[in-house]
Amino acid sequence: EERYNPGAIEAKWQSHWQQGKVFKVQEDLSLPKYYVLEMFPYPSGRIHMGHVRNYSIGDVVARFKRMQGFNVLHPMGWDAFGMPAENAAIQHGIHPAGWTRQNIDHMRSQLQKMGLAYDWEREFATCDVDYYKWEQLIFLDMLERGLAYKKNSSVNWCPKCKTVLANEQVEDGCCWRCDDVVTQKDLEQWFFKITDYAEELLDWTERLPGWPERVLTMQRNWIGRSTGCEIEFPVKGGDTRIRVFTTRPDTLCGATFMSLAPEHPLALSLTRAERRAEVDAFIEKVRRQDKNQRSGEDFEKEGVFTGSFCLNPLTGREMPIYLANFVLMEYGTGAVMAVPTHDQRDFEFARKYDLPLVVVIQPEGETLHPETMEQAWVGEGGLVNSGDFDGLPNEEGKEKIAESLEAQGLGKKTVNYRLRDWGVSRQRYWGTPIPIIYCDDCGAVPVPRSDLPVVLPTDVAFSGEGGTPLASSAAFLVVDCPRCGKPGRRETDTFDTFVESSWYFLRYACPRHETAPLNREAAEYWLPVDQYIGGIEHAVMHLLYARFFTKVLRDLGMIDLDEPFQNLLTQGMVCMETLSCPEHGWLYPEEVRDGTCSKCGRAASLGRNEKMSKSKKNVIDPDALISRYGADTARLFILFAAPPEKDLEWSDQAVEGCYRFLNRVWRAVHDNLDGIRSAEIPRSAEGAARDLRRITHRTIRKVTEDIDGRFSFNTAIAAIMELVNAIYTFADKDGSPGVLREALEAVVRLLAPFVPHLSEELWTQMGHEGGIEAQGWPSWDEAALAQDEITIVVQVNGKVRGKIEVPAAAGEDEIRRQALDSPNVSRFLEGATLRKVIVVPGRLVNVVAN
Numbered sequence: 001e002e003r004y005n006p007g008a009i010e011a012k013w014q015s016h017w018q019q020g021k022v023f024k025v026q027e028d029l030s031l032p033k034y035y036v037l038e039m040f041p042y043p044s045g046r047i048h049m050g051h052v053r054n055y056s057i058g059d060v061v062a063r064f065k066r067m068q069g070f071n072v073l074h075p076m077g078w079d080a081f082g083m084p085a086e087n088a089a090i091q092h093g094i095h096p097a098g099w100t101r102q103n104i105d106h107m108r109s110q111l112q113k114m115g116l117a118y119d120w121e122r123e124f125a126t127c128d129v130d131y132y133k134w135e136q137l138i139f140l141d142m143l144e145r146g147l148a149y150k151k152n153s154s155v156n157w158c159p160k161c162k163t164v165l166a167n168e169q170v171e172d173g174c175c176w177r178c179d180d181v182v183t184q185k186d187l188e189q190w191f192f193k194i195t196d197y198a199e200e201l202l203d204w205t206e207r208l209p210g211w212p213e214r215v216l217t218m219q220r221n222w223i224g225r226s227t228g229c230e231i232e233f234p235v236k237g238g239d240t241r242i243r244v245f246t247t248r249p250d251t252l253c254g255a256t257f258m259s260l261a262p263e264h265p266l267a268l269s270l271t272r273a274e275r276r277a278e279v280d281a282f283i284e285k286v287r288r289q290d291k292n293q294r295s296g297e298d299f300e301k302e303g304v305f306t307g308s309f310c311l312n313p314l315t316g317r318e319m320p321i322y323l324a325n326f327v328l329m330e331y332g333t334g335a336v337m338a339v340p341t342h343d344q345r346d347f348e349f350a351r352k353y354d355l356p357l358v359v360v361i362q363p364e365g366e367t368l369h370p371e372t373m374e375q376a377w378v379g380e381g382g383l384v385n386s387g388d389f390d391g392l393p394n395e396e397g398k399e400k401i402a403e404s405l406e407a408q409g410l411g412k413k414t415v416n417y418r419l420r421d422w423g424v425s426r427q428r429y430w431g432t433p434i435p436i437i438y439c440d441d442c443g444a445v446p447v448p449r450s451d452l453p454v455v456l457p458t459d460v461a462f463s464g465e466g467g468t469p470l471a472s473s474a475a476f477l478v479v480d481c482p483r484c485g486k487p488g489r490r491e492t493d494t495f496d497t498f499v500e501s502s503w504y505f506l507r508y509a510c511p512r513h514e515t516a517p518l519n520r521e522a523a524e525y526w527l528p529v530d531q532y533i534g535g536i537e538h539a540v541m542h543l544l545y546a547r548f549f550t551k552v553l554r555d556l557g558m559i560d561l562d563e564p565f566q567n568l569l570t571q572g573m574v575c576m577e578t579l580s581c582p583e584h585g586w587l588y589p590e591e592v593r594d595g596t597c598s599k600c601g602r603a604a605s606l607g608r609n610e611k612m613s614k615s616k617k618n619v620i621d622p623d624a625l626i627s628r629y630g631a632d633t634a635r636l637f638i639l640f641a642a643p644p645e646k647d648l649e650w651s652d653q654a655v656e657g658c659y660r661f662l663n664r665v666w667r668a669v670h671d672n673l674d675g676i677r678s679a680e681i682p683r684s685a686e687g688a689a690r691d692l693r694r695i696t697h698r699t700i701r702k703v704t705e706d707i708d709g710r711f712s713f714n715t716a717i718a719a720i721m722e723l724v725n726a727i728y729t730f731a732d733k734d735g736s737p738g739v740l741r742e743a744l745e746a747v748v749r750l751l752a753p754f755v756p757h758l759s760e761e762l763w764t765q766m767g768h769e770g771g772i773e774a775q776g777w778p779s780w781d782e783a784a785l786a787q788d789e790i791t792i793v794v795q796v797n798g799k800v801r802g803k804i805e806v807p808a809a810a811g812e813d814e815i816r817r818q819a820l821d822s823p824n825v826s827r828f829l830e831g832a833t834l835r836k837v838i839v840v841p842g843r844l845v846n847v848v849a850n
């Protein structure tokens with residue numbers, strides 16, 4: 001083959017890898033293991049550029065680690081349950097199972113065309129009975145341990161379609177299908193007790209140094225630990241007490257009214273007859289409001305007076321009891337002691353309903369007056385109007401007041417979490433059936449383990465109306481009670497699909513294990529995942545549920561593991577500029593020719609760079625890219641265009657540039673093939689050959705360090721490009737074919753994780769047998785580097801921040817580039833603007849930034 005022909009080479013190597021099961025792995029205790037995993041895809045139909053990026057990053061890591069001699073587990077599978085399949089059934093009459101399987105087949109072939117080093121023998125889809133039956137078993141175990149339970153909870157309900165709606169199916173408060181107003185309805189639903197693990201989940205966020213700080217912070221906020229106390233307020237004229245949770249016991253003497261959640265169990269019994277009509281109307285109104293919005297800062301705060309009063313336990317003041325929409329029953333105790341002077345929501349509420357304000361914290365050097373306050377004072381200060389506690393700094397007041405209440409039996413210190421138990425029931429068909437049978441006499445009876453799996457039936461109707469499809473299968477629905485034998489009915493809800501994705505990474509260790517969810521030995525060999533890679537959108541739910549499930553399976557005795565993911569990389573988005581026409585709206589790139597809309601000829605306008613999305617038509621189809629340039633170019637571009645965590649901007653020219661570079665590599669090898677095949681690689685050299693050796697070994701070192709743990713693929717690729725340039729300018733070819741061979745082999749081997757097809761092909765053509773991985777990852781010769789290297793000090797804004805090693809002959813540009821690339825400096829530059837770089841050759845570099 002004379003010319004670089006990616007189509008032919010890629011097909012050849014892909015079938016070689018597949019037929020030879022090259023990436024198949026087995027547990028081997030004599031080898032160090034490495035488990036790299038990309039978040040598995042939902043089989044929506046076709047892969048998109050976000051997938052290409054995700055899997056290219058993972059593939060570099062997998063191939064690099066393989067070449068380093070690790071036993072690498074790199075699996076792929078399908079997050080196959082979920083709503084789009086059901087929507088396709090409702091809208092187009094295709095069965096969700098068929099739709100899903102078709103999509104999987106198509107997407108698998110797309111992934112195979114990317115040349116990804118997966119062990120396809122471990123592939124599974126979560127809709128496989130052999131997967132979800134184990135989930136049913138885990139549920140039964142959780143039930144036995146009290147980690148799964150049932151309670152009433154509200155769902156979105158469309159009165160017209162008579163069906164439950166997922167949050168995604170509610171658009172601006174209306175049903176996605178019929179546009180009717182969505183209401184809330186109470187249903188009995190299954191919950192997982194993630195709150196039992198709140199403390200542990202939180203504690204371990206301090207012990208995950210391989211996770212981005214941003215994700216850990218999001219998880220900490222989601223868990224939301226608050227320390228404070230519960231205080232009891234006696235209701236006037238009775239012996240009822242209202243319990244509140246507060247983080248601010250120091251403000252107790254400023255509590256002038258009480259706010260209850262409209263759902264509070266005491267709400268109606270506290271309502272006086274003359275207030276009843278108004279209260280009922282208010283409760284009804286709030287029932288229709290979205291819980292997540294109700295507590296938001298901008299949501300209009302509203303309430304209603306119940307007609308009753310309670311007493312402040314410290315001051316004895318009579319406090320009117322209100323119901324308020326911003327108080328949620330799900331948090332704390334569902335009741336808030338309102339302190340309008342020191343809490344902004346209470347302040348707004350008090351102004352609206354003309355309720356009294358008492359200042360109890362005075363900031364230093366300022367005097368607050370209730371009449372003139374324009375907002376609540378939420379800062380520090382000294383206590384006033386607080387009896388014995390006057391004069392204490394408020395932080396100290398918190399302690400003292402809490403202790404005093406505790407001593408009098410009026411309150412106790414508590415810890416409260418924002419985290420709620422995980423509601424896992426979905427009134428959906430395309431999911432894992434919940435293994436429960438309802439009996440009039442026995443209630444909810446777990447399906448006996450010996451009767452598992454509860455298989456999802458296929459004879460169901462998809463009208464999109466009148467309840468869940470599972471209830472339409474008589475064969476499924478009607479079943480005898482396992483306890484008493486009388487006729488019963490099956491649970492028709494299925495699990496939230498986040499349940500499947502909470503443990504799939506464990507099952508990859510033993511996907512065909514037949515006697516339990518996990519084969520302990522295999523799972524303990526492979527786990528934890530050494531490197532997990534996926535989008536930041538999963539920072540909370542998926543990544544928190546996966547951590548929770550791991551701990552549950554540990555406590556069920558299935559695996560000895562505390563945390564599933566050792567290191568986490570959150571990749572940036574793939575972005576592209578948008579195009580639009582005044583007449584035809586958003587345009588695909590191929591609908592624009594010479595800057596005009598191909599439909600009407602008007603000038604197309606160029607919009608912002610945004611995440612690629614079908615709705616804005618700023619998408620590039622991976623298939624088109626691969627068939628035009630080959631998978632290697634697609635991979636190289638994606639990896640070269642930006643560091644993995646950063647957003648990546650699409651550029652046709654850059655793709656073209658990557659393609660040209662691969663052609664250049666191809667030619668460099670071919671032009672020299674005859675000379676180098678038989679040449680011996682020398683241990684030292686002189687003159688120009690010595691310079692080339694130095695560059696070769698420096699590149700090996702740089703690429704190794706850039707990939708390993710830093711994921712700085714773009715700088716690694718740039719270094720390889722420089723080595724290729726050096727090869728082209730190396731004049732002394734005939735004199736030193738061995739040095740040339742060493743350089744070319746380094747290029748091909750260093751490129752292998754990025755562009756595996758091309759590398760394998762060239763490696764073979766150079767006369768090697770047994771594949772490019774056989775020889776391992778190249779190592780560098782310190783002696784070749786040491787020659788003529790000097791140390792240069794790097795300063796940022798005049799302070800020494802590091803040192804770099806550069807060739808004595810390095811020019812200003814080279815020194816400048818290395819200085820900016822060095823880890824200490826690049827960390828410094830994050831978020832700062834580079835102003836100037838001063839290079840004093842042979843001595844120092846000063847970077848000026850602010």
Ligand code: ANZ
Nearest residue numbers: 226246247248251326327328331332334336339342343
């Ligand atoms: C009195 C008070 C005075 C409060 C003050 C704050 C400032 P975090 O930190 O998020 O835990 N609260 C308690 N339960 C609530 C519920 N179910 N719905 C809405 N708000 C609720 O917030 C705790 C504070 O949120 C509690 O402390 C309570 O208001 C309110 F100057 O009590 B505070």
Ligand code: ZN
Nearest residue numbers: 439442481484
């Ligand atoms: Zn029964």
